[in-house]
Amino acid sequence: MSDKTTTTGPATLRERAASLEGRVPPAAAGPRTDDERMLLEKAAALRAQADLLEQQANIAAAAGTEVLREQIDRAVAFLAARLAEYEVDPTFHRALGRAVGYAEACLDHHQLEGAARQLLWLHAEARAWRKHSDYFKAIR
Structure with a gap:
């Protein structure tokens, strides 16, 4: 089983994060369920990976x-x-x-x-x- 996050670009990772965040109701709707917290944590991890990929690309391009x-x-x-x-x-x-x-x-x-x-x-x-x-x- 391959991990798709290692072969996709930052934009795709951010789109996936936004999609996951879109599945979670607003905080005003009440306390978060475990599943909602998990979706938000996964979205944050995808955004962090996108940032890291961009940082690596920037270093490689600049140096x-x-x-x-x-x-x-x-x-x-x-x-x-x-x-x-x-x-x-x-x-x-x-x-x-x-x-x-x-x-x-x-x-x-x-x-x-x-x-x-x-x-x-x-x-x-x-x-x-x-x-x-x-x-x-x-x-x-």
């Missing part, structure tokens, strides 16, 4: 291969320095290695959206140390 590689290198250097300072679960080290390897493979094959997706993951992981003095140098 050429070398710019993207530079951003990934800065984020990895920041995370590697934080991993050296703090005790972190070894699975995170493996996840970081896989993300970097996948990003480099994407860049080597000019698949900028895949590399941009990994960059977003690196940025999300770096947010744990957003109060660090080097954070904004690495994540820009």
Whole structure:
């Protein structure tokens, strides 16, 4: 069974979200049922996925291969320095290695959206140390 949200564009995801929201009566109609809350949660998740797809496309369009590689290198250097300072679960080290390897493979094959997706993951992981003095140098 395939997940349709991974192969559709942001506009289609937003249309599906609007369709789900249209099936829920207004809040003034009374308390929400579990089904209505579930439909609204699914609509919110579809909108979030649409936003993420747009963000990935924008990063890929705005950044050429070398710019993207530079951003990934800065984020990895920041995370590697934080991993050296703090005790972190070894699975995170493996996840970081896989993300970097996948990003480099994407860049080597000019698949900028895949590399941009990994960059977003690196940025999300770096947010744990957003109060660090080097954070904004690495994540820009």
